[in-house]
Structure formats: C-alpha cells, structure tokens
Amino acid sequence: MSKLKIGILGASRGMDFAMRILPGWEYAEIAAVCESYPPLLEKCIQFFQERGQSVFCTSSFDDLLEAGIDAVIIANYANEHAPYAIRALDRRIHVYSEVQPVQTLAEACLLCDAVERSGKVYAYGENYCYFDNTFAMRRHYEDGEIGEAVCLEGTFCNDCSPKWHLLTRGIRDHWRNYVPSSFYCTHSIGPLLFSTGLRPVRVHGLEAPRLTHMAEKGARCGSGASLSMDMSNGGMGRSLNTNGFKHPYIASYRLFGENGTIEATPDSVTVYRYDREFRYDVKSEKASFMPFRHRPELDLGPVSNSDATGFGLFVAKILGDPVGERYSIDVYRALDMALPGLLGYRSILKDGIPFEVPDLRDPAVRDRYREDRYATDPRTPEPWRLPTSKSGTPEVDESVYEAVREDLARVDLTPGMK
Ligand SMILES: NC(=O)c1ccc[n+]([C@@H]2O[C@H](COP(=O)([O-])OP(=O)(O)OC[C@H]3O[C@@H](n4cnc5c(N)ncnc54)[C@H](O)[C@@H]3O)[C@@H](O)[C@H]2O)c1
Known part of the structure; x- marks a missing residue:
C-alpha cells in the first residue's frame, strides 16, 4: 500500500x-x-x-x-x-x-x-486526551470503577510569557495577543469529555485580569479563565486555563464519581474508591495502556507521544480501523470541547450569566447559530466585535511590540514548537 x-x-x-x-x-x-x-x-x-x-x-x-x-x-x-x-x-x-x-x-x-x-x-x-494517563482515565471510567461522574475538573496552566517573543513575533494582531481568556480551553476540558462521553449544556465564565508581565509583552486579554459547566447528565464541570499565571506547568484532571474519583496528571493516574466502611482503596499507577500507539519503542516524551497517538488514530480512521473510529476525536466532539470557551467568554462579558452550549450535531440547532459571528479578532466587523477582556480592549503602544520584535531578532529561529 x-x-x-x-x-x-x-x-x-x-x-x-x-x-x-x-x-x-x-x-x-x-x-x-x-x-x-x-x-x-x-x-x-x-x-x-x-x-x-x-x-x-x-x-x-x-x-x-x-x-x-x-x-x-x-x-x-x-x-x-x-x-x-x-x-x-x-x-x-x-x-x-x-x-x-x-x-x-x-x-x-x-x-x-x-x-x-x-x-x-x-x-x-x-x-491532551492522548497522554497515557488521561487515556487510562477513560479506561478506568469506562470500566465503571467510579460510577457516574458527578463533577469533572480540569486545569491547564502553561506560563507562556518567557517565550512570548517566539510565539507572537511582536505582531500586534497575533491571535495570542487578543483571543478571549477562555478561548484555549480544550486542553483542560477535552480529557474530561473524552473520558466520560458527557457534553456541556450550559456554561458560566469568570476571568482573571490581564497580568502586568503579560501586558508588558503586548497581550490585550485576561490572563486566565474559569468555566463552570452544567453537564448533559446533570453533573457539573469546571475548567481553569491560563497562559500567564506564575506557576509551573499543570495539566491535571479529576472525575468525581458516585463511588470514587479518578485523578490524572502527566505523572500518574490514581483511582480512589471507598468500600462500605468508607475506607479508601487507592490504586495509583503510571499508565502504559494505549490501545494504539505509533512506535511505542520510542520514548518521545509525553507531549510528542500524545501527538503520535492522536495522529496515529487519525490515520487509523482514514484506513478504516475501528480503533481509529472509536478514539479519534470528530468534529462534534471537538466543538463540545471548544464551544464552552467561546460562550463562556460571552458569559464573562455579561457578569457570569449562563449561556447554552448548543449541540451542533443537529442541523436544526445549527440554523440558530449560523449568523453568530462574535469574536475578539480585530478584523471582526461590527456589531460582532467583542472587547478583548472583561474590562475592555486596552490600548497598547507600538513600542511594546517593537521591544518584542527586538527580543525575537536576538534568537535563531527553528522550525517546530518553541
Ligand atoms: N496541541 C498542542 O500541544 C499545541 C502546542 C503548541 C501549539 N499548538 C497549536 O498549533 C498551532 C500553531 O501555533 P504556533 O504557536 O506554533 O504558531 P502560530 O500560531 O504563531 O502560527 C502558526 C504558523 O503558521 C503560519 N501561518 C499562519 N497563517 C498561515 C497561512 N495562511 N499560510 C501559511 N502559513 C501560515 C505562521 O507564520 C506560523 O509560523 C496553533 O493552533 C496552536 O494552538 C498546539
């Protein structure tokens, strides 16, 4: 072939x-x-x-x-x-x-x-759905180890400020400088939905202010967002994403179920279950379960391995392999993960009132949203253009971007992620 x-x-x-x-x-x-x-x-x-x-x-x-x-x-x-x-x-x-x-x-x-x-x-x-431990979280959940999830919690914290010059190249209207604080939410929400098969039906948002060290690099958006979600099974979900908080990298997930909790981090997956005497049975492992992994002999590190798995599943789906069909993330699932970020921002701008998260699998539901063009992108025409933070769109002097470009000029550019 x-x-x-x-x-x-x-x-x-x-x-x-x-x-x-x-x-x-x-x-x-x-x-x-x-x-x-x-x-x-x-x-x-x-x-x-x-x-x-x-x-x-x-x-x-x-x-x-x-x-x-x-x-x-x-x-x-x-x-x-x-x-x-x-x-x-x-x-x-x-x-x-x-x-x-x-x-x-x-x-x-x-x-x-x-x-x-x-x-x-x-x-x-x-x-992030394809880290060994988040994948294992799905396996434990599907095996019924904690019962129905009543609360889902995901945190993604990645302080990008030290490499803002590499990421934005000092371009005033680079997306990282203006997208809503809640936009980049699928690293925190994705593994929760991937594991449980649930979807958010309503979202409320909160925003952290634009931090000074981000403003100094030209960012015009809030530095983090918290989303609270009503889930399709009546449970609740919570997501925190930030690119600016001063904390070492976090990618952590918890599913609280009727009978216990599953917790996944890049280092381990842990299942907490309690017996009838309310004694905890704690089972922790560094997962190695992967239903599909391209070149498992290579230790590419967690992120590259998860890329290899995600891309492998995509290829498997193209080739008609049922494993690819089952685990590859389709467009509807992708939108379940991403729409809370878009609608959560609308909530942020309206003091946290809830917004429905539509299920776009249904073409009739789609018809209600076809004209919904709200975005913070400066190219968005009125009346659809939104402020870049809950306190408005800040003015940033061009000298800020010039300084970022000067930082960029001092490095030797390489292809691939910085
Ligand atoms: N999944 C992950 O872990 C992960 C990690 C990093 C980045 N990303 C994603 O990868 C994407 C790229 O992010 P990034 O930070 O590498 O770079 P970026 O967003 O600054 O730009 C991507 C690259 O595309 C080029 N580009 C933009 N428009 C183009 C066009 N019309 N034609 C040709 N080239 C074009 C740009 O010059 C740039 O080199 C983003 O979607 C980001 O969210 C994902």
Whole structure:
C-alpha cells in the first residue's frame, strides 16, 4: 500500500509532526509544507534538503492543496483553522486540526456542514486526551470503577510569557495577543469529555485580569479563565486555563464519581474508591495502556507521544480501523470541547450569566447559530466585535511590540514548537 501523503499548514508547531512524529512512519509521509513567514519557510527548505527529503515547500495554501496530498495537518494561527479546514475538506482532503477548531459559532456550523458533505475524516488534535494517563482515565471510567461522574475538573496552566517573543513575533494582531481568556480551553476540558462521553449544556465564565508581565509583552486579554459547566447528565464541570499565571506547568484532571474519583496528571493516574466502611482503596499507577500507539519503542516524551497517538488514530480512521473510529476525536466532539470557551467568554462579558452550549450535531440547532459571528479578532466587523477582556480592549503602544520584535531578532529561529 502506498503511504498517505501528508501536507502541513504552519511550520512552527506543524513541523513537530515532520521532525518528531512522522519519520519512519509506516502508513504516512510528509509530502508538502506551507508556511507564510519567509525566514521559517527558508529553514524548512534547508531542513528537508539536509536530510535528502523531497518535500514541496510553499507559502501558498492553494499550492499546498494542489500538491497531491491525501491529508493536511492544520497548524496555522489557532483562530484561523476552520476556513482552511473547510477549503481542504471541499477538495476531499482529510483534515487533522490543531487546537482550537473554530473562532466563532458561525464557523462551527460551516465546519460541521463541510465535514458532512465531504465524507472525509476530520480529526481534532486534542493531544491532551492522548497522554497515557488521561487515556487510562477513560479506561478506568469506562470500566465503571467510579460510577457516574458527578463533577469533572480540569486545569491547564502553561506560563507562556518567557517565550512570548517566539510565539507572537511582536505582531500586534497575533491571535495570542487578543483571543478571549477562555478561548484555549480544550486542553483542560477535552480529557474530561473524552473520558466520560458527557457534553456541556450550559456554561458560566469568570476571568482573571490581564497580568502586568503579560501586558508588558503586548497581550490585550485576561490572563486566565474559569468555566463552570452544567453537564448533559446533570453533573457539573469546571475548567481553569491560563497562559500567564506564575506557576509551573499543570495539566491535571479529576472525575468525581458516585463511588470514587479518578485523578490524572502527566505523572500518574490514581483511582480512589471507598468500600462500605468508607475506607479508601487507592490504586495509583503510571499508565502504559494505549490501545494504539505509533512506535511505542520510542520514548518521545509525553507531549510528542500524545501527538503520535492522536495522529496515529487519525490515520487509523482514514484506513478504516475501528480503533481509529472509536478514539479519534470528530468534529462534534471537538466543538463540545471548544464551544464552552467561546460562550463562556460571552458569559464573562455579561457578569457570569449562563449561556447554552448548543449541540451542533443537529442541523436544526445549527440554523440558530449560523449568523453568530462574535469574536475578539480585530478584523471582526461590527456589531460582532467583542472587547478583548472583561474590562475592555486596552490600548497598547507600538513600542511594546517593537521591544518584542527586538527580543525575537536576538534568537535563531527553528522550525517546530518553541
Ligand atoms: N496541541 C498542542 O500541544 C499545541 C502546542 C503548541 C501549539 N499548538 C497549536 O498549533 C498551532 C500553531 O501555533 P504556533 O504557536 O506554533 O504558531 P502560530 O500560531 O504563531 O502560527 C502558526 C504558523 O503558521 C503560519 N501561518 C499562519 N497563517 C498561515 C497561512 N495562511 N499560510 C501559511 N502559513 C501560515 C505562521 O507564520 C506560523 O509560523 C496553533 O493552533 C496552536 O494552538 C498546539
């Protein structure tokens, strides 16, 4: 069987797949890369030339779509994924989308339509669902070890401020400088939904203020968001995501059930159960259970392994493998994970009142949201443009971005995630 030909849109994070995930892969190979930032495109060309790999490199997405690819990894700006995913699906190209799936409810409707009319595979690359321990959390839950979940809790804390110059390149309107504080919520919510099969039906949001060290780098949004969710089974969910709190990295999850609790972190998964005398039985492990893992002999580290698994499941689904069908994250699940971030922000701007989280599986529900274009993106026309934080859209002097660009000029740019 010939290998699937994979294209990449966006060569910072996207090149992680070319450099770490796909080399030696049995069923797929990188065929083309599209990157619009000239210095990074040059580095990609050099990277492939040095390895004797024939990979088509371009700055044009149209040319990428023409390059004979079977599937594309969408790793451009996080709030611009949907339009590119839709263009690929309409060319009958399978899509593996980086986080987040959409910027607006209107886009979410169009994305569902495009997946349905294409008949192609859309998989959401929410790699935090595919850490060994979060995957094991799902297995323990499906095995009924804690009964029905009544409370779900996820925290994602990743202080990005030290590398803001690498991440934003001093571009005033880089998405990281203006997306809502709650936008990047699928690392905290995703594993909870992936494990339990539940979906949020209502969301309330709260925002932490823009911290000074983020403002000094040009961020115009709040530095963290908390979302409270009513879940489809009557239980509650809670998500905390932040890119600016001064705390070491956290990715932690808890499912509180009728009979016990499952807790997952990058280091371990722990099941707490109590017996009839209310004595706790604690079972903790570093999970190794993976129903599918590409090249398990390689220790790629938790994040790259979860990328290998997520992407492997995408390929498995394309090839008709039932494991891929079962564990790959489809467009509806992706939106269950992401919409609380969009609607939670609307709640933040309205002092925490609840917003319904629609189930866009139903085309009739979609019809209610087709015109919902609310976003903080400065390109959003009125009346849809939202302030970038609960206290408004701050003015930031251009000298702030100049200073970030000066920081960037001092480093040697490399493809792949910083
Ligand atoms: N899952 C994870 O663990 C994880 C980690 C990091 C980043 N990400 C995601 O990866 C994506 C990329 O993030 P990032 O921080 O690497 O970079 P980024 O968001 O700054 O930009 C992505 C790259 O795409 C390029 N690009 C943007 N629009 C383009 C276009 N139309 N044509 C060609 N190239 C274009 C940019 O020049 C840039 O190099 C985001 O969606 C982010 O959320 C995911």
